[in-house]
Amino acid sequence: MKYCYKYWRPSVATDCVIFGFTGKQLKVLLIKRNVEPFKDCWALPGGFLRESDNTAEECALRELKEETDLILTNDRIWQLGVSSEAARDPRTRVISLSFIALVTPSEVKGGDDASDAQWFNLNEIPSLAFDHAKILENAKEALKQKIHFEPIGYDLLGEEFTIPQVQALYESIQGVTYDRRNFARKIQTSGFLIPLDKKASGTAHRPAHLFSCDKELFRENARRLKFETKK
């Protein structure tokens, strides 16, 4: 018991909700806990804030690397919220600071190497440790909102992508479907897409054109990309 204080203090931990997209489905990165409590249970990657962590973000990134071999930077995670209920951790009082990050398809594939880390489809999430299920729900909701304001979609798609992939991503985040033609027009006239003069391959049908995203332009315009259908 080497750390002594005049007043009571809680433990502080961070948890990361990492979303990845493989071209078809939105996924979340989870780790299998190897210690009590919730041993052998799936959980969000995360861990306790240390004195050497200059910020909570640093802590989140450090734990993410340790537990999943995924190396991200400060500008790729953002705050989601705080879980502070006294009973949320059976051991001791733990305040959890949660973060969200988005990773590209190549990072999703790399992540498979880590021993106890695994990507799960959003509709196949196992039961989770602590209140992580709640945190994940909040993250899904935050993602829905955020995609209207920021070019986060393109963080999930990587350097090159096709318009149908963008549509699939938006649809899986929002849980709706859009008209193919209206979607393509809107996203092309928005001006953020840079045609790459290349085509996708490996499909048993007509290949789609590849694009990349001009994120600067996206941010400047700050336009909302919202797609709806009334049917």
Add this chain to the structure above:
Amino acid sequence: MKYCYKYWRPSVATDCVIFGFTGKQLKVLLIKRNVEPFKDCWALPGGFLRESDNTAEECALRELKEETDLILTNDRIWQLGVSSEAARDPRTRVISLSFIALVTPSEVKGGDDASDAQWFNLNEIPSLAFDHAKILENAKEALKQKIHFEPIGYDLLGEEFTIPQVQALYESIQGVTYDRRNFARKIQTSGFLIPLDKKASGTAHRPAHLFSCDKELFRENARRLKFETKK
């Protein structure tokens, strides 16, 4: 030093950004610190999380009451974010969890009683303790976003209000101006306003009609109240 732990722990505090609206201007509630550090400096009301606080929200509400005599409930505050930089507090490592709340004109008037608490216009904010200026900026931004999705405007307006007041509120939150006629039409056709068959008084001109807000209806429709002008 009666609190001893096996691992290092930071202190955890909460800070509240309380917005109030008096009919003309958006205001923020600040307190004057009477202890070091930042003694005699203005700051957001808040304080350290105690073992007896079941959640961070509880802590925020307790401190708010102690420091400003303002009594709010759980459903009237919401999370804003986390400040965790190691150097943000010169004494020791403190993680700040920030919250936002909105109060009605009558609560704004009541709040004046508290000794060291005072309401400030948003364009007359003094220099603030710690990183509270940054937190306040974040709160203003969050308010801008949130007003599109939730009937928060009516939390700031109280039970009875006129349409020009609603407009003044929206304009001061967004920092823009709207066309009077388009604004009135949009807000009336939205169906959330209940005409009270009363008129405001005390003005040296034609008095405006009073309305109240059907919040249930607002939430059900979940419609976005967004006002724009291209000029």
Add this chain to the structure above:
DNA sequence: CCAAAAGTGTTTCCGATACACCCATGA
């Protein structure tokens, strides 16, 4: 009677939607 702000209606315009046909590729 005047000043000051409230209330109201119409036209215009642009973006969003619905919808159908042709194209490129691999099997």
Add this chain to the structure above:
DNA sequence: TCATGGGTGTATCGGAAACACTTTTGG
């Protein structure tokens, strides 16, 4: 040649914006 999904064009509709005159009150 066929199945599959990609690419494009058009008519329509509805909500948003622009805009001006009349009304009510207190002074």
